[in-house]
Amino acid sequence: MSSTFWIIVAGAIATYLTRVGGHLVISRFENIHPRVEAGLNAVPAAVLTTLVAPAALGAGPAEWAALIVAGLVSLRGGLMAMFLAGAAALILARQFVG
Amino acid sequence: MSAEAISERRAKSDFWDGVRLSMPVVLASAPFALLFGAIAVDNGFSVLEAFLMSAMVFGGASQMVGIELFGQHVAPWLIVLSIFAVNFRHVLYSAGIGRRIAHWPVVQQAIGYFVLTDPQFAVAERRAEAGETVGFAWYMGLGLPVYVFWVTESALGAVFGKLIPDTHALGIDFLLPIYFLGLVMSFRKRPLWLPVIIASAAASIIAYKTVGSPWHVSIGAIAGVLLAVILPPHHSGVETRP
Numbered sequence: 001m002s003s004t005f006w007i008i009v010a011g012a013i014a015t016y017l018t019r020v021g022g023h024l025v026i027s028r029f030e031n032i033h034p035r036v037e038a039g040l041n042a043v044p045a046a047v048l049t050t051l052v053a054p055a056a057l058g059a060g061p062a063e064w065a066a067l068i069v070a071g072l073v074s075l076r077g078g079l080m081a082m083f084l085a086g087a088a089a090l091i092l093a094r095q096f097v098g
Numbered sequence: 099m100s101a102e103a104i105s106e107r108r109a110k111s112d113f114w115d116g117v118r119l120s121m122p123v124v125l126a127s128a129p130f131a132l133l134f135g136a137i138a139v140d141n142g143f144s145v146l147e148a149f150l151m152s153a154m155v156f157g158g159a160s161q162m163v164g165i166e167l168f169g170q171h172v173a174p175w176l177i178v179l180s181i182f183a184v185n186f187r188h189v190l191y192s193a194g195i196g197r198r199i200a201h202w203p204v205v206q207q208a209i210g211y212f213v214l215t216d217p218q219f220a221v222a223e224r225r226a227e228a229g230e231t232v233g234f235a236w237y238m239g240l241g242l243p244v245y246v247f248w249v250t251e252s253a254l255g256a257v258f259g260k261l262i263p264d265t266h267a268l269g270i271d272f273l274l275p276i277y278f279l280g281l282v283m284s285f286r287k288r289p290l291w292l293p294v295i296i297a298s299a300a301a302s303i304i305a306y307k308t309v310g311s312p313w314h315v316s317i318g319a320i321a322g323v324l325l326a327v328i329l330p331p332h333h334s335g336v337e338t339r340p
Contacts, residue, residue, distance in 0.1 A: 002147075003174060004142075004143065004144075004147050004168070005147065005150070006174070007164070007168065007174050007177055007178060008147065008150050008151045008154055008155070009154065010174075010178040011151070011154075011155050011160070011164055011177070011178050011181040011182075012151075012154035012155045014178055014179075014181055014182040014185070015155050015156070015157050015160060015181060015182070015185045015188070016211070016212060017182075018182065018185045018186055018187075018188035018189050018192070019185075019188045019191070019192055019211045019212065019214045020192055020208070020211040021188075021189050021192055022188070022189040022190055022191065022192030022193030022194070022196065023192040023193060023195070023196030023207075023211065024192075025189075025193065026192075026193040026196055027196055027200070034331045035327045035328075035331060036327065038289075038290070038326045038327060038329070038331060039323045039324070039326050039327040040190075040193060040194045040197075040323075041194075041288060041289070041290075041326065042288075042290060042294045042322055042323050042325070042326035042327075043190045043191065043193075043194045043319070043323060044194070044219065044220050044223050044281070044282075044285050045282055045285045045288065045291055045294050045295050045298070045322065046190075046294050046295070046297075046298040046318070046319045046320075046321070046322025046323050046326075047187045047190060047191070047216070047298075047315070047318075047319040047322075048216065048220060048278045048281050048282045048285075049282055049294075049295045049298040049299050049302065049318065049322065050187075050298055050299075050301075050302035050314060050315045050317075050318030050319050051216065051274070051275065051278045051315065052275050052278050052279050052282060052299075053298070053299035053302050053303050053318070054302055054303050054306040054311075054314055055272070055275040056275060056279075057303055057306075059272065059275075063272050063275075066269070066272065066276055067275070067276065067279055070276050070279055070280060071279060071283060074279070074280050074283035074284065075283070079119075079122055079221075079280050079281070079284065080121070080122050082280040082283070083122045083125070083126065083273075083276060083277055083280055086276035086277075086279070086280070087269060087273060087276060090269035090272055090273075090276065091267070091269045094267060094269055095267075
């Protein structure tokens with residue numbers, strides 16, 4: 001087997017450990033402290049924000065327009081409507097401001 | 099109709115409910131899968147290796163980082179460590195989703211954790227928050243199409259690498275941030291939502307400019323979570339138990 005293969009296998013194991021590890025650690029505690037629970041509840045918004053904020057900051061007017069449109073649509077519509085509106089706004093805006 | 103047939107029918111409809119919710123994810127991740135395959139071959143992977151990496155790691159950002167470092171002939175252990183660092187946020191997902199799927203048989207849980215990607219976690223967490231059970235059939239309905247398309251498109255991208263037309267005009271390089279913003283918005287009813295995203299946004303941007311990618315993800319996430327932990331429980335909507 002090539003070294004590339006082993007890099008892939010090791011990367012896969014490392015990734016699986018991150019996906020199962022948090023549960024294995026948390027499940028050892030019988031009672032979850034309210035503050036820990038509050039922290040866990042904050043996880044989705046906290047992590048997903050880090051995938052948006054730096055990308056948004058480094059982007060231009062077309063991307064900002066798309067994010068604003070998507071953000072507004074998400075106040076009323078579902079995830080799919082929001083996504084399609086944002087994508088449409090992005091494609092449209094890029095026709096004008098590359 | 100027997101009870102078994104009814105429960106089988108329910109599992110089927112749950113599965114297709116999940117499949118329906120997976121479609122935006124499949125669409126948003128398609129360009130990245132194709133791009134990954136193309137970049138992988140460009141950086142010295144074979145088509146088979148690109149396929150294997152997608153099938154075994156199944157984590158877009160970490161695969162991109164891994165392939166980039168591989169192309170720069172970085173030491174193998176450093177490549178693996180970087181993949182681990184990029185995926186470290188999954189530890190938080192794992193701790194969060196564990197509460198929702200603890201009632202599954204162990205083998206199903208083991209499979210469930212394998213497909214625990216960003217959108218998988220977010221959409222499953224939304225369902226749990228709406229008071230609905232996160233069942234195995236529904237969860238796999240959501241995760242399986244994403245997985246199958248991801249792996250297939252990676253291989254296609256590797257084969258047809260250089261045939262992707264102008265990706266910029268089609269906006270496909272920015273689809274994921276849009277999708278993730280939608281997920282962030284969908285959690286806006288949660289207590290502390292705004293303070294948490296402000297803390298995470300600020301910390302991730304600062305970390306991005308100083309420490310650099312991929313650490314900004316873990317640092318930004320920890321900042322938001324810490325804020326929720328530190329603020330008094332009556333702000334966070336979690337009842338204090340005696």
